[in-house]
Structure formats: C-alpha cells, structure tokens
Amino acid sequence: MTPAPIAVALDAPDLETAARWASLVTPHVSTVKVGLELYLRYGPDVIASVQGASGVKVFLDLKLHDIPNTVAGATRAVARLRPAILTVHASGGPAMIQAAVEAAPHTEIAAVTVLTSLSAADLAAIGVGGSPEDAVRRLAVMSVEAGAKALVCSPREVAGVRAAVGPGITLITPGVRPAGADSQDQARVATPEQALADGADLLVIGRPITGSADPGATAASIAASLRRS
Numbered sequence: 001m002t003p004a005p006i007a008v009a010l011d012a013p014d015l016e017t018a019a020r021w022a023s024l025v026t027p028h029v030s031t032v033k034v035g036l037e038l039y040l041r042y043g044p045d046v047i048a049s050v051q052g053a054s055g056v057k058v059f060l061d062l063k064l065h066d067i068p069n070t071v072a073g074a075t076r077a078v079a080r081l082r083p084a085i086l087t088v089h090a091s092g093g094p095a096m097i098q099a100a101v102e103a104a105p106h107t108e109i110a111a112v113t114v115l116t117s118l119s120a121a122d123l124a125a126i127g128v129g130g131s132p133e134d135a136v137r138r139l140a141v142m143s144v145e146a147g148a149k150a151l152v153c154s155p156r157e158v159a160g161v162r163a164a165v166g167p168g169i170t171l172i173t174p175g176v177r178p179a180g181a182d183s184q185d186q187a188r189v190a191t192p193e194q195a196l197a198d199g200a201d202l203l204v205i206g207r208p209i210t211g212s213a214d215p216g217a218t219a220a221s222i223a224a225s226l227r228r229s
C-alpha cells in the first residue's frame with residue numbers, strides 16, 4: 001500500500017525514542033520530520049538514525065531565519081545530508097529564500113508562512129495587521145516569487161493559498177488534529193481529511209500520533225481515514 005502523505009513530527013527528547021517512533025510509523029506514512037529538539041541535541045547523525053533502512057523521506061524542519069549569506073551557508077551545510085525538505089521562515093524575505101533555494105538544488109525549500117501556533121491576536125501583538133489568512137497568502141506569494149517550491153501554512157488557509165499559487169507548489173500543513181483531539185499549543189487547526197480535501201500535499205502530525213499508546217496503530221488509522229476520504 002502507498003504510504004499516506006503524512007510527515008510524523010519526531011519531537012522526541014532522545015534519539016532512541018525518535019528512532020523507535022520512526023520504525024513504528026514508516027510502514028504507513030511517506031515522511032518523518034526532524035525538528036530543532038532532535039537536531040540541536042544530536043546533529044547530522046540524527047538523519048541516518050531515523051531513516052534506518054526504510055528509505056522514508058526526511059523533512060528537516062530547522063526554520064532557518066537570518067541574513068541571506070548566513071542562511072545560504074547553513075543551507076549548504078545541511079543540504080549535504082540530502083533531506084527531502086528543509087524549512088526557512090518566509091518572513092526572512094525574498095533574498096533569504098532565494099539564497100536557500102540556490103544553496104540546496106536537491107532539497108525542496110519550504111517557506112513557513114505564519115506559524116500555526118499564532119492566532120489573530122498573536123499576530124496583532126507582533127505588529128502584523130490583518131487576518132492570518134491575508135498574512136499567509138501574502139507571504140506565500142512572495143515566497144513562490146522568490147523561488148520556493150513548497151510552503152508551510154495551516155490547513156485553515158490551504159485552500160486560499162492553493163488558489164493564489166496554483167498547482168505546482170507543495171503545500172505542507174502542520175496544525176492537523178483528528179476530530180475531537182486536543183489542539184494543544186496549535187491555534188489554527190483542522191482535521192486530516194479536511195486538510196487533504198482543501199489541497200494540502202503533506203500533513204504534519206506529531207503528538208496525536210507520537211503521544212498515543214500505539215504510534216504505529218494510530219498512524220495506520222489516520223492513513224486509512226485519508227484513503228477513505
């Protein structure tokens with residue numbers, strides 16, 4: 001069976017736990033995601049540890065955000081690990097995004113528009129006017145014009161982003177929660193089925209899977225629900 005378009009966020013405190021989660025979920029999902037917690041603790045070795053022999057795609061979610069020259073250097077440094085996807089913050093601007101794209105020709109650079117943990121009130125508090133939808137759309141269009149081939153947004157905005165950027169761009173949505181699940185620190189959420197129906201290409205799901213009693217069974221069940229939807 002084809003693995004579901006899900007990236008399981010391996011936000012684990014140690015490598016053994018992350019590798020165990022990865023081996024449990026990889027029969028069911030296309031991708032595993034390594035974020036700051038694991039990468040800052042273990043560095044580049046973490047990629048091989050979570051990939052194992054499975055050949056699952058690795059999404060390196062480092063959300064780089066600095067001046068273009070620094071981001072280009074950081075991107076080159078991790079591009080040699082050949083992650084399938086690497087994130088940068090869209091708010092770093094077009095020159096920074098372009099620098100990342102040029103530094104990693106074999107990795108899809110995904111621009112994070114507005115973190116899914118931010119509400120409209122949070123955006124106002126950091127001086128971003130307008131709705132999250134408007135901010136996401138504006139950053140999405142700018143990022144694609146700068147060369148990004150992938151974008152990160154919440155499932156709430158994915159339909160609007162798809163309409164704005166067209167079919168050729170990979171849309172990645174964290175902030176995914178099965179019906180009835182706790183949204184925890186995520187502010188803009190939707191169900192896996194809704195995210196897919198609205199045009200997402202890859203759903204990022206962490207704690208609803210890794211925090212469950214049986215991560216392999218939970219991943220299999222969400223994957224099956226996507227096939228039925």
Ligand SMILES: O=c1ccn([C@@H]2O[C@H](COP(=O)(O)O)[C@@H](O)[C@H]2O)c(=O)[nH]1
Pocket residue numbers: 009010011035061112114115116117152153174175176184186204205206207208
């Ligand atoms: O806007 C963003 C960008 C990245 N993330 C990351 O996705 C996962 C979500 O984990 P859950 O446990 O399903 O909430 C996590 O690794 C974040 O760093 C995001 O949530 N929002």
